[in-house]
Amino acid sequence: MDRKEFLSLLGFSTASAALVSCLGGCKKDAAASAANTTGPAGVDFTLDISQPANAALQTNGGYLYSHNIIVAKTVNGDYIAVQQSCTHEQFTLAYEASQHLFYCDGHGATYSETGAVTGGPAPRNLTTYKTQLSGNMLRVYS
Ligand code: FES
Structure with a gap:
């Protein structure tokens, strides 16, 4: 059984799997963005x-x-x-x-x-x- 079949058995669609995947990734991206929002130093x-x-x-x-x-x-x-x-x-x-x-x-x-x-x-x-x-x-x- 591959991943798609497994998720299908659990009632996950491809879209919901992508959403779950994005939630973890998006949180990480937001944290990275927040760390880089200051202007340059030593100008x-x-x-x-x-x-x-x-x-x-x-x-x-x-x-x-x-x-x-x-x-x-x-x-x-x-x-x-x-x-x-x-x-x-x-x-x-x-x-x-x-x-x-x-x-x-x-x-x-x-x-x-x-x-x-x-x-x-x-x-x-x-x-x-x-x-x-x-x-x-x-x-x-x-
Ligand atoms: S990037 Fe969101 S308001 Fe400027």
Whole structure:
């Protein structure tokens, strides 16, 4: 008797067997995700905002991703930086300057411009980074 026949005798369908299998695996995946939702540590890099690749940072409301961090220029012209991955399940965040928030398409989490959770299933605030503009050089650091 093979596994399928055995499960059939017990009244298990293939779908229920898959569900049982997923329950154990999904729990493990969720634990792994939770352990990896912090932003990078020891950050210290510089972006030349005069370069075309960084042009988004010349416009209020613009943003880009660098070193697993979102670097943004608010509608008020301030530079802010937070981890780019959601603290829920690591989906990549987007910045919505007009709403003054970071948004996750995964399950709808929102964060303020200071990284605080403002909605959705996110379990904790975003890691934030300091910024310092000197001429065209924008330093982002821990
Ligand atoms: S991954 Fe962002 S809300 Fe779930």
